[in-house]
Amino acid sequence: MDILPILSTLRRHKLTSWLLVLEIALTCAIVCNAVFLIGQRLQRMDMPSGVAEHELLQIQVADVTTPSNPYARLAEDVAVLRHVPGVLSVASSNQVPFGNSSSNGNIRLDPAQPERTLNATTYFGENLVPTLGTRLVSGRDLQSDDFVDVETAMKGLGNGDSKSLPHVTLITRTLAERLWPGQNPLGRIIYLTPVVGLRVVGVVDSLVRPNAYDTAKAQYTMIVPLRMGASKDQSYLIRTRPEDRASVLAAALAALKKADPQRVVTTQRSFDEVRRRFFQDDRAMAGMLVGVIAALLIVTALGIVGLASFWVAQRRRTIGVRRALGATRGNILHYFQTENFVLATFGIALGMVLAYGINLFLMSHYELPRLPGAYFPVGAVLLWLIGQVAVLGPALRAAAVPPVVATRSV
Amino acid sequence: MFGYYLELALRSLRRSPGLTALMVLAIGFGVASSMTTWSVFRAVSGDPIPWKSSKLFVPQIDMWGPSARGSDGEPPDALDFADAMALMKAHRASRQSAIYAVSPSVVPAATGAFPLNVSGYGVYNEFFPMLDVPFLYGSGWSAADDASRAAVAVISHTLSQQAFGDGNSVGKTIDIEGRDYRVVGVLADWNPQPIFFDVRDTGGFSGDGPDVFLPFDRAIAVGMPNDGSTNCSVMPAAEGFVGLQQSSCIWIALMVELDDAAAVTGYRQFLDGYAAEQQHAGRFAWTPNNRLRDLPAFLTFEHVVPRDTKVSLLVALGLLIVCLINTVGLLLAKFLRRSGEIGVRRALGAPRAAIYQQFLCEAGVVGAAGGVLGLLLTGVGVAGVGLVLPKRIADLAHIDLSLLALTMLVAILATLLAGLYPTFRASRVQPAWQLKSN
Numbered sequence: 001m002d003i004l005p006i007l008s009t010l011r012r013h014k015l016t017s018w019l020l021v022l023e024i025a026l027t028c029a030i031v032c033n034a035v036f037l038i039g040q041r042l043q044r045m046d047m048p049s050g051v052a053e054h055e056l057l058q059i060q061v062a063d064v065t066t067p068s069n070p071y072a073r074l075a076e077d078v079a080v081l082r083h084v085p086g087v088l089s090v091a092s093s094n095q096v097p098f099g100n101s102s103s104n105g106n107i108r109l110d111p112a113q114p115e116r117t118l119n120a121t122t123y124f125g126e127n128l129v130p131t132l133g134t135r136l137v138s139g140r141d142l143q144s145d146d147f148v149d150v151e152t153a154m155k156g157l158g159n160g161d162s163k164s165l166p167h168v169t170l171i172t173r174t175l176a177e178r179l180w181p182g183q184n185p186l187g188r189i190i191y192l193t194p195v196v197g198l199r200v201v202g203v204v205d206s207l208v209r210p211n212a213y214d215t216a217k218a219q220y221t222m223i224v225p226l227r228m229g230a231s232k233d234q235s236y237l238i239r240t241r242p243e244d245r246a247s248v249l250a251a252a253l254a255a256l257k258k259a260d261p262q263r264v265v266t267t268q269r270s271f272d273e274v275r276r277r278f279f280q281d282d283r284a285m286a287g288m289l290v291g292v293i294a295a296l297l298i299v300t301a302l303g304i305v306g307l308a309s310f311w312v313a314q315r316r317r318t319i320g321v322r323r324a325l326g327a328t329r330g331n332i333l334h335y336f337q338t339e340n341f342v343l344a345t346f347g348i349a350l351g352m353v354l355a356y357g358i359n360l361f362l363m364s365h366y367e368l369p370r371l372p373g374a375y376f377p378v379g380a381v382l383l384w385l386i387g388q389v390a391v392l393g394p395a396l397r398a399a400a401v402p403p404v405v406a407t408r409s410v
Numbered sequence: 411m412f413g414y415y416l417e418l419a420l421r422s423l424r425r426s427p428g429l430t431a432l433m434v435l436a437i438g439f440g441v442a443s444s445m446t447t448w449s450v451f452r453a454v455s456g457d458p459i460p461w462k463s464s465k466l467f468v469p470q471i472d473m474w475g476p477s478a479r480g481s482d483g484e485p486p487d488a489l490d491f492a493d494a495m496a497l498m499k500a501h502r503a504s505r506q507s508a509i510y511a512v513s514p515s516v517v518p519a520a521t522g523a524f525p526l527n528v529s530g531y532g533v534y535n536e537f538f539p540m541l542d543v544p545f546l547y548g549s550g551w552s553a554a555d556d557a558s559r560a561a562v563a564v565i566s567h568t569l570s571q572q573a574f575g576d577g578n579s580v581g582k583t584i585d586i587e588g589r590d591y592r593v594v595g596v597l598a599d600w601n602p603q604p605i606f607f608d609v610r611d612t613g614g615f616s617g618d619g620p621d622v623f624l625p626f627d628r629a630i631a632v633g634m635p636n637d638g639s640t641n642c643s644v645m646p647a648a649e650g651f652v653g654l655q656q657s658s659c660i661w662i663a664l665m666v667e668l669d670d671a672a673a674v675t676g677y678r679q680f681l682d683g684y685a686a687e688q689q690h691a692g693r694f695a696w697t698p699n700n701r702l703r704d705l706p707a708f709l710t711f712e713h714v715v716p717r718d719t720k721v722s723l724l725v726a727l728g729l730l731i732v733c734l735i736n737t738v739g740l741l742l743a744k745f746l747r748r749s750g751e752i753g754v755r756r757a758l759g760a761p762r763a764a765i766y767q768q769f770l771c772e773a774g775v776v777g778a779a780g781g782v783l784g785l786l787l788t789g790v791g792v793a794g795v796g797l798v799l800p801k802r803i804a805d806l807a808h809i810d811l812s813l814l815a816l817t818m819l820v821a822i823l824a825t826l827l828a829g830l831y832p833t834f835r836a837s838r839v840q841p842a843w844q845l846k847s848n
Binding site: 288 | 428429432433435436439440443447450477478513515525526527639641642643644645646647648649653721724725726728729731732733735736738739740742743744747795797
């Protein structure tokens, strides 16, 4: 197909051609950036938690009156839950992955260093590793003689008695790699305060923090052997088989109610729900952007259909003359398809530049990362396709123009 | 004359129904999608108390020092007990209140009823007038009640109905955490979004509004523990709620009302003076590092508005622009095709102004039709955001009159602008040339 006649025709419709090119360019630029934003959201929503999410349940209960011995109360509750049929493992924890509410500490590698090394989240609770299903990659799990009652630890902190403080901790692989790149973390000390030094005894594969807003810091997690008492902030975590979750949750709630009918269940959910809730804003924004992209492509397609139809109508006589001179239907069809391809190519080229510019603007104003090169071809292919689909109808109509039109006067 | 042009416009549009439908669709789509996104954006970034937000300030004091600061050098975004109490005691603002979240259990009066777990806040009496909290019955408590740690409570309308049934419950007694409180006020439905006095705990948005407000000092005295988030740079030396009060952990929000620029400057100086005093006393080993942000600035600082919402608004605006370009192109194509008709009209003596009137009228009809379609689609869009957005945000996105008016205005203005250039071109057509070539 000869491209020169097309270019000379387009030159006669300069303004409308440029408008179409501009429209395609803007669409291309916006689609590239929007697809990138969606990609980022989806990537975030896929953030690994490191726990057996489809097998976990979370329950929180609040007492109307504070129990006289919260530690005993917690142990009783755990024992009650363990006897519920279908329960594989039970733990209590001060926080849950993706649970939002979190306990965090500034950690240092040297007790005398003035600035914190980083901020990590701290899980407190017994039996967490087997219940959560996070994998131990080196060292050992916490043992029951590592654990210290939080009350005792507080007293120890007050009177400087280091014996009553916890001494060991588990950390995630990411945290170990961040603190001691390429070295063996086992046996090293992390300081939560100048007097609380915790020796790393084990490394778990992955355990996300409850407040994982920053992907880079999502795995800065420690498990500290502190035993907490029963309170409304404590969560009971139950591991069960995925298909038993609903029945086990109901049975567990009934068992807890039976142990003390006076208390109030404040949270009861599966971990699928925890994740769904944590990422609901991300899902919302992604959905919104998909909607806008769809609208954008539809509008652009409509614009192409409109202009192409208009051009076909305007050139009926020319088409008739070409047909009369021997051009086949296929020639006419290809002419309009090529014309659209040329316009789309101009638009896409301009769109790439625009997309890059928009990304630079977003980077400086909204702290977004650089648009990876891979998104450019996505936008280009999408617009070429849309263009071809949109022009097909008008082009077929053009191809159907009979040669006899040439003999008619206007 | 206008009626005639309108008739001409309708006749012309009827002649090419496909192209007309395309233009109307393009405008309707563009307007609807940008307006829908805009309504959502406005809902989540909406100023919860626009008439007063510039007078409400959140003081921040650096009680942790450089070692706990992040790279941005910002002080903590809430206060510890000691500093909150010192600022309350100094009473340098026209109104002020320390605020902390509580989650007490309430036992309804009916026998055999199960206890309810409610959310609420410990606040001072000035909280209610400062934030213009609306009351259905009664009012807030007095400064004397604060001072005497009186057992009084302000409850939500919902809680009042749950505990006492319908009607005015002011003066009745309610059991909160096993103690009796006298209800002094019942709130009218009040659930500001973002819940601006407690963004640290809620992230800005929460489903149901607070159910109960108690005098701050009273709640502290009876040991009602903090239900909000607690951040510590150093672990508390003593355990429990009392240990928290003695620690430098932050868990209290403070809001002050400052009426003019002089008051703001004065308060800033007071904060710096206070921090310098603490430095002098040896409690702070660093120079004062305070902030005093007004409410909108504080909400931005706390990232209450998801940054993507703004980007999404840009995307929607981009869509509107694409739609406008689209309409310009189509109108141009349509109008330039009618040079013959223009030639005849001009040759018969129509001035350029008449051509402008006729074609702008036609563009206006397209714009109005697009606007009406956009309006309908906006309605569908705003109703449909519930499908993709969390309920708590979707509930806030609604069509109101100003949005409605803006939608129409944008649609018609956009098309008129889009019609202007084609009209300019069309009215410049030389009548003689046109007539000859035909």
